Structure formats: C-alpha cells, structure tokens
Amino acid sequence: MAVERFLGTRAQRSFIATILFQTVAVLVMVAIVFRLVEDHVDFNTSRYKTIPCYLALFALAEIFEILLALDALRLRNVIQLAGILLFHGALIVFAALQIHETKSALSKAEDDCQGNINCNGVLWRRVQPYLIVAPCVIGVSWPVLMFFVRELYFEFGWAIFHVVGANPKMKTMYQYYQIMVCLLKFNFFCFIGVSMQMLILVLSSSSAEFGITIAAVPVVVFLLVACAVAVQREIKWLMSISLVLMLAAEAYCIYKLVRFYEPSSQAQYLSTRATLTFFTITSFLLLFATFAVGLRCFADFDKGLQYSKVYGSGQSSYTPVKQPLQDLSEETSTDGMNMGQRQSSYVGGSHLQPRISIE
Template sequence: PKKPPPGGHTVTVSFPHHSHNLSSVTEPLGKIPSHGSRASLLGGSFDPAFRRRTGGFRAREGYSNVAPAAHTPRMYVPNTHWTWSFAIVTLIQTIVTLGLECYIFANFQIQELPNDSPASKTIPTFLALYGFGFLYELVLVYDALRMKNTIQIIGLCICNVGLLIYGAVQVNQIRDAVSTLAYMHMIDPIVWVQSEPFLIIIPCIVALGTFLMVFVAYKLYDEFAWTIYKHISADLQMKRRYLTYQIYIALLKFDFFFFLGFTVQFLVLVSSLKMDTEFALTVAAIPVTIIILVCGAWFVRRETTTGMIIIILLFFAAMAYFCFKLFRMYSPETYSWYLPARPSMTFFAIITIVLIVITIINACICVHNFNRGLKPHINRKKNKEAEKTNTELTSNLTQVPSRMMID
C-alpha cells in the first residue's frame, strides 16, 4: 500500500473486482489527516488513488432509473395506421358530401322566388339536416377513436347506412318539392335537371364510404380488443358488463341525433304555420331531452339505481311520444299536416323508436350489473389522477431489484 503523507494515516477497504480473481484487494481511498497536522487546517492534499464510485443510493440498491413520463398532448391524435384510415375516410366523405349539398342548396336558393309555401322549406331543411348528420358523425368518429370504443365504431357504420338510406329518400322528396314550386311558378323546373345528378352521386359516395368504414372497422376491432383486454383484464363476466356499458353510452349519442332530426323537421315543416301548444312543447322538449341523455350517462357511471329507474321511465314516455307522432302522421284527420316531410319523418320516427327500445333494454342490464366491480373500470380518470399523486419513492418501491448487491 501507498505510504500516507506525514501527519495522517490511510484508510483501506476491500471490494471485489469483476475479474477472474475474486480475492480482495486493498487499495487506498483517501487521506484522513490527524488533528495535529498543520495540513489538516488547510484541508489536506488530494490522494490520486481515490476512486469515487459511480451512481448513488438507487444504483447501489439495484433500482433502475425511471424516466419521466412523456408529455401527452391534450388533444387526441390518431396514432396508428387504421385509426388514421378511419378518420380520413369519414373526413373525405363529409367534405365531398357537404360540398355537393352546398351546391344544390345555393342553386335552389338563387332560382327560387320568395314565397311562404311549405315546399320551399323542404329542400333547405333536408339539406341542412343531412349536412348536420355528417358533421355529427365526424364528431362521434373522433370520440370513438379517442375512447377506443369498438361498439361506437360499429354503430357509426350502421349510422352511415342510415345516412345512405336518407340520401336516397331525399331525392324523391326534393323532386316533389321542386315540382310543387314549379307548378306555382315559384321556381324554374330546370333546377331539378341541374340538381338530380348530384343528388344521385351523394348516395353513391356514401355507399363507398360505408364499405371502406366497415373494412377499417374490422381492422380496428382487433386493434381495440387488446386495449380492452389490458383495461378490463381477462375476466369474461367483467368484459360483458363493460360491453353492455359501451353499447348503452353509444346508444345515447345516436338517440340524440335522431330525436333532434325528427324534432327539427316537425318544427320547421309542420308546426311553423301554427304556433300552438304542441309547438311550444316540442321546442321545450329539446333541452329537456339533452338533460335526460346527459343524466342517463352520469347515473350509469355513478351506478345510481334510483336515477336510472327515472331515466328508464322517461325513455318509455319518449317512446310513447314518437308512437303518437307516427300515428298522427297517418291519421286521416291530421295526415295533411305532415305531407311535406312525411317520408323522412317516418324514417326518423321508426329508427328513434327502435333505438329507444334497445336503449331501455341495455339500461336495465346496466342496472342489473351495478355493484359488481365495473365502476372502477369506467371511472378511469379518477384512477389516473390518483396515480399521478404517487411519489417517486412509492413508485420505485414497487420495483424489484434486478440483482442483489452486497457491499
């Protein structure tokens, strides 16, 4: 060993070298000067044999360094090939369809003479409602991709089929409206000749978009299935409960669109000429319906049985309302009021009734699944906030050292 400088002594430790010779080797680490040495007053001199060991407490104990969490964007952005494909298909379909609808609407408005005929409101209402349907579908696409909701993806494909049917229905209704206005000399019949090709192209584009959406949805099903497996685990019963919950939430979103579509047509095409009590009640029903749908989603997330029972009863009342409207549309006393929009309103009323029935069934199943362990899985945001409060020490203590260090 190296001799210590005057006035001090050397402290030696033994540690194993990573070599074939596992014998202990004594090496000087540093000088500890004595109190009697004048050099100690100046701090002593540096010993070149001193070796500082790399790493700190975490390295000596065998814990691996945990990198800080990557910054996640506040707004969701598709991050896989198939999520981008689904978003792009629906976006292109919406842009092309809205462009054609805007041309038809502008051509109609330019050539129509001012009048108060119900037929003059038919074309703007149909085109505006159809355009809103595609925009609302685009919002649901973003929401489904963000939540990785396979059920909502499938529902969007079915909804696109509904928009395809509605696009085919509006061709005949717009033709009848133009014929009525032309008979009244309020519009040039050439408008129909100019608009008919575009009205036929729109269902063809929607049909192509539906085919592509179904194909991409099949790919997304496999992609999102792994996410659901990681989120819910392999418990088959829990996966079924979570599936029922997803169906229920998706149905609420589609209920809103079809109820709103029926109500707008009723207000614009039927009740606009007679401001009676029914008109006021229909207007008041719009915000009430939104509140009911929001509460329906909130109660199922909180597993509030009483609230869900009230929501189910309100769904029965809504179903009775649409059945009543459907009866009045074909009743001999009142059918003439609904003639300008009876085919499209019938389409919306039937789909809404079917959706309400399915929603009631799923709501009952969701109530049956209350207090069975699903609530922590659907309230993920709170769980994530709790995870953020964990300190570095608590997260590190859960790790097992990769090797045992003996100093």
C-alpha cells in the same frame, strides 16, 4: 403490449381520412344544390322550406359522424365504430329520401308555371345529379370503412383488457356499458333531427303542439345526460327515472307515427312524412334498444365496475387503470415485493397472483 396512441396507426388515420373525404364531397354537393335552388325559389314559401331544412340536417349528420368517429378512436371503442357503420348505412337511406323530398318540393303543376326555370322540372333536372352523387359517395365509402373497422377491431382488442383486466364477466359488463353510451349518442342525433323537422317544417308557432315540442327539447336532453351520468356513476335512483322517461318517449314516438297517417292530420305532414317516419321509427328502435341495454347495465350496478367506468375510459395516455391504494397494499409476494409493482403492463386493473418458487 402497449396500446397505440390516438391516430398513431395507419388504420386509425385511414379510417378518419375516409370519413373526412366523404364528408367534404357530400357537403360540396349539398352546398351546390342549396345555391342552385336558392337562386330560383323563395325559401320562405312553405313548399320550399323542406329543402334548406333537409340539406342542413344532412350536413349536420355528416359533421356528427366525424365527431363520433374521432370520439370512438379516442376512446378505443370498437362498439362505437360498429355503430358508426350502422349510422353510415342510415345516411345512405336518408340521402335517397332527400332526393325524393327535394323532387316533391320542386315539382309544380303546369298551371303554376309562369316561364320560370322551375317550370316543367328544369330546376329539378339541374340539381338531380348533385343529389344522386351524395348517396353514391356514401355508399362507396361504406365497404372501405368496414375494412378499416375490421383492422381497428384487432388493434383495439387490448383496450378493454387495459381497463378491466382479463375477467370475462367484467369484460362483458363493460361492453354493455359501452353499448349504452353509444346508443345515448345516437338517440341525441335522432331527437335533434325529428325536432328540427317538426319545428321548422310542420308546426305553427301558435299551436299548442309547437310549445310542447319546444318544452320537450330540454327534457330529452336532460334525460340523455342524466342517463349517461347514472350508468357511469351507478346512481340507481337517477337510472330508474331515466328508464321510466324512456318508456314515455317511446309512447310519444308511437303517438307521432299515428298522427302522420291518420286522416285528420295527415295533410299537415304530407310534404315531410317520409323523412319524419324514417327518423321517428329509428328513434323508437333506438329508445327500445337503449331501454333494454339500460336494464342490463342497471343489473350490473355494484359489481365492481364503477371504478373502471369512471377512470378507465377516456384516458388520453391509455395506460392501465390503477387499483385503489387499499387494494394494492393487501397483496404482497412471498419475497416481500409489492405485487402492485409486478403488475403486467397489459392486464389493467387485474393483479397477478403470487407465484410459489421451488427454490
């Protein structure tokens, strides 16, 4: 059974079209809100800086989802498609939080009113409908995506079969590898989200914590990239360092959560606490899951999966992975035919066993 080409089926095209439609609709709403608010408030004011930051982060999340969807379809990765559904659900929560944060930023006390449009909540009532449309569009598209992911699940069921063959143990190990790579991608987005909010909205450029956050950016990016390389190439020492750094990152997430709510520092995070808490808790859970799956992947090193991980995924043609020549030369049939030539078109790296003829 042949594996369909990239975007070559109705389910693939419908899935990506749904995400594109939703993204365009949400980005239009975000642009309208940004324009309406920009005309009447000064974004350089600290209380209004949250609005462009959240809108930019929301737009970044939509673009990230498109790239993730294209990547999942290109790799025939059903696990990443399931991760996109979870990410989509998180977008609904983030969109709802954005309504709350924007309202808090635009709310002004009566004694601050001087006859401008923001007085008595006029500006808020003007932008509120556009903010409400965003989670509604995302929510409506969610079950549609679930339907197409179900179709893609059956369509891509042969993808792993092409890569690792019919061995159940190899299939399980490869699935854990796919989960690990998928978690690393989501970790990257959550880290970018937390860093943007901390650097733009909360921390002063002259504070020590600002410098620590800046320094943490390349460290975390290195951690994610190094972990991806280590798990694919099965580099044990690099994987060990990555796992240790994950534990350190989890400890940092707990430290930041305490800082958000302890009396001595909670005022600093008052206007951004809800969204920062959501992103930080999500980051902690993702890191915990990544660490646990990373241990499982580490245990699967040197068990014959490296060749499939390096050469099996990401092939543009989606042809079965060929075994190394030395493996092929060892297996011949009783009539002199090389068994590599009789390999099935859908068993990937697994060989057919020699058949005994009764003739």
